[in-house]
Amino acid sequence: MKIFHSKQIPEIDAYTIKNEPVASIDLMERASLKLCEWLIERYHQEQSFKIFVGPGNNGGDGLALARLLSEANFQVEVYLVKITRHLSADCQMNLDRLKIQNSSSISEISSLVDLPIFSKGTIVIDALFGSGLSRPLDDLVKDIVKTINDADVEVISIDIPSGLFGEDNSSNDLNNCVHADYTLSFEFPKLSFLFPENAECVGIWETLPIGLHPAVIEEMESPYQLIDENYIRSLLKTRLRFSHKGTYGHGLLISGSYGKMGAAILASKACLRSGIGLLSTHIPRLGYDILQTAVPESMVSIDRSDIIFTEYPNLENFDAIGIGPGIDIKCNSIRALEELLEECDKPLVLDADALNIIGANQEMKKYLPKGTILTPHIKEFERLFGECKGPFDRNEKQRNFSKKQSVVMVLKGAFTAITDENGRCYFNPTGNPGMATAGSGDVLTGIILSLLAQGYSSLHAALVGVFIHGLAGDLAADEYGEDALIASDIISFLPQAWKRIKS
Numbered sequence: 001m002k003i004f005h006s007k008q009i010p011e012i013d014a015y016t017i018k019n020e021p022v023a024s025i026d027l028m029e030r031a032s033l034k035l036c037e038w039l040i041e042r043y044h045q046e047q048s049f050k051i052f053v054g055p056g057n058n059g060g061d062g063l064a065l066a067r068l069l070s071e072a073n074f075q076v077e078v079y080l081v082k083i084t085r086h087l088s089a090d091c092q093m094n095l096d097r098l099k100i101q102n103s104s105s106i107s108e109i110s111s112l113v114d115l116p117i118f119s120k121g122t123i124v125i126d127a128l129f130g131s132g133l134s135r136p137l138d139d140l141v142k143d144i145v146k147t148i149n150d151a152d153v154e155v156i157s158i159d160i161p162s163g164l165f166g167e168d169n170s171s172n173d174l175n176n177c178v179h180a181d182y183t184l185s186f187e188f189p190k191l192s193f194l195f196p197e198n199a200e201c202v203g204i205w206e207t208l209p210i211g212l213h214p215a216v217i218e219e220m221e222s223p224y225q226l227i228d229e230n231y232i233r234s235l236l237k238t239r240l241r242f243s244h245k246g247t248y249g250h251g252l253l254i255s256g257s258y259g260k261m262g263a264a265i266l267a268s269k270a271c272l273r274s275g276i277g278l279l280s281t282h283i284p285r286l287g288y289d290i291l292q293t294a295v296p297e298s299m300v301s302i303d304r305s306d307i308i309f310t311e312y313p314n315l316e317n318f319d320a321i322g323i324g325p326g327i328d329i330k331c332n333s334i335r336a337l338e339e340l341l342e343e344c345d346k347p348l349v350l351d352a353d354a355l356n357i358i359g360a361n362q363e364m365k366k367y368l369p370k371g372t373i374l375t376p377h378i379k380e381f382e383r384l385f386g387e388c389k390g391p392f393d394r395n396e397k398q399r400n401f402s403k404k405q406s407v408v409m410v411l412k413g414a415f416t417a418i419t420d421e422n423g424r425c426y427f428n429p430t431g432n433p434g435m436a437t438a439g440s441g442d443v444l445t446g447i448i449l450s451l452l453a454q455g456y457s458s459l460h461a462a463l464v465g466v467f468i469h470g471l472a473g474d475l476a477a478d479e480y481g482e483d484a485l486i487a488s489d490i491i492s493f494l495p496q497a498w499k500r501i502k503s
């Protein structure tokens, strides 16, 4: 699903109105019907709603919804916030229709004393501002929003929490934006919903299809996309009947150090559970018995050092290389990584300490071979690129670096963002907070290495790897719950996850 900039929404709207064709007031009615259906499915008729309405079309949606909910016998109170005398045409039309219907109370709020008492159990519908927000909230609206946020009520925002911008919120104070429990967005999510920093405002979000014209959605360009299972299925390779282990590649995983052999075990197991033909795990000498016992399917390449990574085997024998989980940051490891980056002409995935080494030795960035996959979490990202002004700025830095260096970057977190050499950004929907646990990233590195060795392009290896990692984590969380989930559980559910997307 493409994710459009707020500035593109009016164009999509206008195209739909002209080419469907449909009158704009009828498009608003369609959107409001979807909202109404969503609410009717979830709430009993004793439920009362307080709808806060602004001057634009977001307010118009709120007014149309008030009429539809009243028609369905819900108790509705409307609060029209007086910011300007002028309402948008469709907002005014829906106000007139609501007045004619004459079954909901309509109050004007011109100061805080006009606000109602928010009794527990009330649902507030936030229809103050939508994608037409042009500046951060101030004065009266800001105070209204703070009062709503402080009240012990459930809040449902229409299209976007009022006060939040669809993209960049670096100049915004999130305390002054509505903190919604649910956000019901029309047709697409907004980019800002996918950034972890905005979760307190957005709550749980859903998209409601409102029949915007498919031709304009198809044609209009956007660098942002939310991927889904069907898209991932379209990228998968099938295993051939007459294949052998050589068909699925030989991977080299450089991982582990004294006290961190677990990382090498987790990454190796995940790699082997994701379809690779052969795996060699390069580890310091002390880890020999540990790895041979824990992962008998992997061959072992031994470092001359007992405790850290200081060298690597001849790369010629391998189809892809993964390096980083648990390697530690020592002088000799830095030198060995430098050499590897300069020599390596094989598909490569870098994680954890490999990224931290580059973060501490910035000149190494320019040696990254084209097509390399980097898989930082936010802290590692900031070690690589410095502090960011906010999530939008971070995303821009990520896209620009991918483009400049022709690398794939995987910024891990909820809605992991994957950027490619064209500056495109793909957000992943799978995964859950239970996966924020030690070793989860090592598992991802193993999966991606496996896919690279099997001949997936860097971008496809990253997309499929991130999706399947999240899916296995979701299946594990279904079984064990998020709190008890550990990285080994993600590996245990890889078979089910692969079966599901290969079926």
Ligand SMILES: NC(=O)C1=CN([C@@H]2O[C@H](COP(=O)(O)OP(=O)(O)OC[C@H]3O[C@@H](n4cnc5c(N)ncnc54)[C@H](OP(=O)(O)O)[C@@H]3O)[C@@H](O)[C@H]2O)[C@@H](O)CC1
Binding pocket: 009, 010, 012, 013, 027, 028, 031, 054, 055, 056, 057, 058, 059, 060, 061, 083, 088, 128, 129, 130, 131, 132, 133, 134, 135, 136, 137, 138, 141, 158, 159, 160, 186, 187, 210, 212
């Ligand atoms: N295609 C779709 O998806 C469909 C979209 N639909 C709906 O339309 C919504 C977008 O509507 P919209 O463009 O009228 O903008 P909206 O946010 O209601 O308000 C703009 C008004 O607010 C004002 N204003 C702005 N910032 C302000 C501030 N800080 N403080 C005070 N005032 C401020 C601004 O004034 P100005 O900036 O001109 O000074 C203007 O008067 C969208 O979110 C969705 O709900 C559906 O109806 C059907 C199909």
Ligand SMILES: [K+]
Binding pocket: 058, 126, 127, 128, 129, 130, 157, 158, 159, 160, 161, 162
């Ligand atoms: K809103």
